[in-house]
């Protein structure tokens with residue numbers, strides 16, 4: 438399955454009659470999308486080189502006695518079957534299902550190829566672990582050429598998602614200090630709770646507008662605004678007004694730019710896939726791609742500049758400068774101003790849809806499983822009573838709330854797959870994988886593995902609750918935030934936002950399916966998202 442982007446690219450190139458595949462610029466505009474597609478790679482080596490690399494004895498790190506097979510011997514779907522799957526059977530919206538299907542057909546390691554491009558998909562917990570544990574200091578996910586091209590064009594910096602090598606490492610170490618340390622993130626509880634309070638008010642307003650006075654239609658729209666507002670309150674240290682009746686113009690423009698980036702699958706895909714020389718003939722995708730980035734950067738710049746001006750005024754008045762993430766960045770200048778713009782842009786971009794889809798799925802799963810919801814409610818009521826507002830420290834006493842989020846992300850991993858480029862030769866599943874190969878880590882498939890998760894199709898948050906200290910519930914079969922040095926830098930922020938919102942929603946409301954709701958199925962639109970609107974009733978607990 439690991440093929441969607443390549444397939445598309447190749448298709449375009451074939452249509453154009455171009456046969457030189459060597460400088461493929463296959464990239465998706467949005468990193469999360471691209472990871473989910475699992476297919477974007479610019480091979481440093483031609484397919485010939487990769488496929489005909491002679492089988493060798495395994496490298497020293499791996500089993501020395503086993504003779505490794507070459508990639509030529511690895512099974513996988515043919516080019517033509519992928520073209521049919523993706524272009525004639527709407528494969529782009531079923532990437533997660535195709536991942537499962539290909540694993541069943543070809544095994545837990547298989548290759549997909551188009552021309553010189555090759556992706557090796559891995560759908561095995563232990564192999565995923567092996568790869569991620571072998572990572573060096575600056576792991577690479579995949580090619581980010583069109584992101585880089587936009588930044589070069591506008592004289593912008595790369596941020597954490599798009600940067601590589603030592604530049605990435607330097608910025609990562611700054612951000613890690615600011616948003617990954619548990620104590621630093623716990624300090625944001627108050628800001629996030631202010632947004633949760635607005636979310637609760639908004640739910641009351643929205644349901645009041647419905648005939649039954651209970652239903653909130655399309656909860657993802659609401660959770661999108663919550664995720665954006667709460668991420669901005671932490672990162673930009675200000676409120677955007679997304680949960681107000683009338684959203685301020687500036688925030689509306691940002692939402693439009695974000696929607697353009699995320700919702701327009703074609704924009705993000707074709708921008709990277711269409712070769713530069715074809716842009717005069719098909720100008721729209723690249724133009725939309727740039728337009729969307731312009732909007733996202735503009736928004737960050739306005740907020741960063743605003744905070745900078747405030748700090749300058751405080752300094753001029755001899756006042757002490759206090760603040761959070763942005764203030765720290767602006768005062769210490771461990772990153773230059775362009776890097777600050779770029780990182781805030783990319784952090785917000787990465788943090789909104791991911792969190793809002795997970796919240797939507799969690800609410801949907803709770804509504805579909807009233808007994809599980811009751812169990813979690815009882816835990817919340819026991820620990821916090823009916824009106825104590827939770828803070829980060831309380832979450833350790835709410836194992837089922839944590840289990841709820843983990844189980845939601847196991848069933849609906851927002852990124853159903855992720856990418857890595859091998860930085861040295863490795864032997865994996867008996868095959869020699871040469872340095873420079875694009876790997877697709879099939880997280881959706883490993884999450885559904887019965888051996889790792891008995892009753893894998895069932896929603897069981899309690900499976901994540903440790904019975905005692907020796908009970909190991911974490912494993913590489915479900916790593917929704919990735920693993921290791923290049924894992925999600927926003928994980929703790931996302932978790933805080935989700936824990937605090939879900940705890941209060943469960944405390945205040947009984948969440949039920951609305952009769953307006955049809956069963957909701959997942960589809961891939963870059964990320965794994967609800968394929969239909971989720972309409973839920975929020976019934977007051979009191």
Ligand code: HEM
Nearest residue numbers: 597784787788791792917918919920923924925926927931
């Ligand atoms: C449910 C919510 C989220 C999920 C499931 C998620 C998942 C992921 C995953 C799987 C990766 C790739 C990790 C890897 O390659 O090993 C990633 C990277 C990243 N995420 Fe998240 N994410 C979420 C929320 C957020 C939030 C709220 C932010 C920002 C505040 C954020 C910012 C980022 C950034 C900047 C990267 C790139 C890190 C790097 O390359 O160093 N994410 N995320």
